[in-house]
Amino acid sequence: MSLRHGLLGLLAEGPASGYDLARRFQEMLGAIYPAQHPKIYAELGRLSADGLIAVESEGPRRRKAYRITGAGLVEIRAWLAESEVDHTVRLQPLLRSVFFWLMDPDDLRRHLADEQRFYAEQAARYEAYAAAKDRGDYGDSPRTQSLRVTTEAAVRLYRALADWAEWARSVPPARGD
Numbered sequence: 001m002s003l004r005h006g007l008l009g010l011l012a013e014g015p016a017s018g019y020d021l022a023r024r025f026q027e028m029l030g031a032i033y034p035a036q037h038p039k040i041y042a043e044l045g046r047l048s049a050d051g052l053i054a055v056e057s058e059g060p061r062r063r064k065a066y067r068i069t070g071a072g073l074v075e076i077r078a079w080l081a082e083s084e085v086d087h088t089v090r091l092q093p094l095l096r097s098v099f100f101w102l103m104d105p106d107d108l109r110r111h112l113a114d115e116q117r118f119y120a121e122q123a124a125r126y127e128a129y130a131a132a133k134d135r136g137d138y139g140d141s142p143r144t145q146s147l148r149v150t151t152e153a154a155v156r157l158y159r160a161l162a163d164w165a166e167w168a169r170s171v172p173p174a175r176g177d
Contacts (some may be wrong), residue, residue, distance in 0.1 A: 003035055003043050008052060008076040011068040013143060015056040017065070018044055028147065042174035047072070097168065112169040117128070126154040 010016065010024050018041045025035040047053040052072035056065045068076075070123060093115060109115055132138065133148045 002079075003039060005076055005079045006033065006035065007040065007043055007047060008068055008072050008079075011053055011066055012073060012076060015067040017066070020065075028150070036145045043097045066104060091161075092093065093165075100168075109169055112165050114171070116162050116165035123155055123158035123162055126151050126158060130155060 006025065006029075009019060010021055016024070018037065021044075022035060022037050022040050025033070025040075029035075044053065048066070050071075052069055052075055053066045054069050056067040056115060058064050071125070103111065130148065130151045133151065138144045138147070
């Protein structure tokens, strides 16, 4: 996913400031797709220059709220329906796992226990969010249904990573001194 299209999708929900968009990214995507404030503001400038968004209002301290334009809706819909999906997954924990052989076995066991705990906590967090959606706490709009699908992906991903870390702890340590 590109930041560009993520911002367009969020703005399709309604006008928002750069600060609000950063908060939404954190709430909805958390560690899956982080978006930092400076990058968001730079991308908002590019989207505005390209005519895909426009300033809806300007508040105190020059805080701008942006809205998506018709051209922006065409862009996000084309991206969703017509463009190739980038299936690249960058997970630092898996990159690190290539080099586990360099770790002290006790350090590795502690590391994997920490990883398993982290992933289990993340899965539980998203499971609670999914349960709230399933109860109807957020309504039954198409947006809510899409968020539920995304939440389920997060639950399954984090569960799988927690299971992986637990499994990896059972693999006999090997050292490559």
